[in-house]
Amino acid sequence: MSDLEWIVKVPEVKHFTFDKIPDLTGKVAVVTGGNNGIGYTTCRELARQNAHVFVLSRTVEKGQAAVEKIKSETGNQNVEFLKLDLKSLKSVHECAESFLARNLPLHILINNAGVTTSKFSLTEEGIQEEFGVNHVGHFLFTNLLLEKIKASQPARIVNLSSHAHKLVEGENFFEKLNDPAQGPGARYSLSKLANVLFTTELNKRYLKETKVYANSVHPGVINTNMLTRNHFSAPDMFFTNSISPEDGVITTLYCATSPEIEQKNYRAKYFEPFGNECESSTYAQDEDLAKRFWEYTEKLINEKFPQK
Template sequence: MFGKKHFTFQDIPDLSGKVAIVTGANTGVGYITARELARKNAHVFVASRSKERGEGAVEKIKKETGNEQVEYLQLDLVSLKNVKQSAENFLAKNLPLHILVNNAGIMATAWTLTEDGIQDQFGVNHVGHFLFTQTLLPKIEASAPSRIVNVSSLAHTGAPPAGIEFDKINQEDAQPTFQRYSVSKLANILYANSLAKRLEGKEVYVNSIHPGFVKTELTRGIIDKYGIIARIGLSVANLFAKSPDDGALTQLYAATSPEIVEKNYRGMYFVPFGEIGTKTAQAQDDELAEKLWKYTEDLVNEKLRA
């Protein structure tokens, strides 16, 4: 569908002296992303909820790459207090931060609220990453040239005509689960757009990407909700899915390719494998992006005060 690969692992430049955080890096595309950054000599933090799985991924990456500068960073995106603490724990290390890949996510889960009472897909995929990024942002700016990559999805095209219906985000029966996922992925793009505009003129390059349809654990929410029917459907679909290695290429492109700086790519949306993709009209709506920013900022402040 996307033709010849525009970017491969071999195109990642040497990253000696660079520090990176990859959320959701204990498995799937996030793991491959962290592994390849480490292979090119970056100091990599595997940010994930499970200490056991996170530390297991760290040891595996060290073994596969020979890079001992790989660490676990505890991050639970369902808790905004934990998200803020996680970012502060990193900042306490007094390291620079050159690459942040907001990769973690959930998809098509049954109706659930986060610890803060936010619909889980919107809360984990967007709100948690918003707070994590904003808390780390001064360090990212101070470490420039630097990159921020929001992992979105082609699924952003499935958002309703209004894009984000803020009054329906926390209404249980207002939207089907796949549409809630689409809204969260649209939010990933809109947040990248807004942040890129705010950082215009600075050497911080913020972009969003669609990794392609990849065979990963992301589909566990579908299986949990729809059971055997989903399991059968996914087993067929996975015959045509990308491997996690291929799925990681587009975010690695946005995180490391010299082209990002050379062509001054900011607020772009990339598809496999490092090609410029087409956003929906909603994903290019500056007014909606600003409305989302204020909504999220107010929501985070309210929840952290509670």
């Protein structure tokens, strides 16, 4: 698939906007990568509607600064910081334990954080970085919080994927994960495919008989630092088609807050701007592949970070 083929045309009419976010008083939300970019804007808008928001970030100073800024901008003082480094499965465990120790419900989990690197690199446990941060860390974090989320239902889980998941071609997915010859775009795209497959299998295994609604989203090509750090070879049209962080959070907030999600029983669906249900790739719709990715990830975590 060429760069031009995967550019998403931004709809002129927005299906969802900030003013459609309902009052979230009494709701508790956790957002990974919440200190900057679309993560920050997501946290801010949830707080603006009175949610109790936890901003998760690997950098203490930046995370705490984001918390204070959100409090100032929204007037909502129920905004807190938790340290989460998705490059470390130990940190993932510690963050989950810190949240659970608060004995709060959890109504909204937004797995927003993401990374793309110019060179093949590894996490603390030796997992390929894009796959480790974008998928494995969020997989573990979600599963550690899952019983709390189910106990808090109705609840939402939003996994940020990307239209780039449609760039994945060929087979031998698991061999490619650890192949240094794979380029930045290929590594990122495969991690984003994993996000969609995770959402599918999570729903199938644990959420069918619950009021927990898990969906994946492509937020859009966002004009943030991550866009400038991406190493895709892309034409000018790619960048002129980018959208602001304000618009980039709309689809996430739709899945996290809109009453339509429950009314229409949206489960394991894939959404693109602005809150529109879209078709994911053929691979992303492969339920057997979703099962294999789940089992692969579980085995990987058990090998790299065994628990007593």
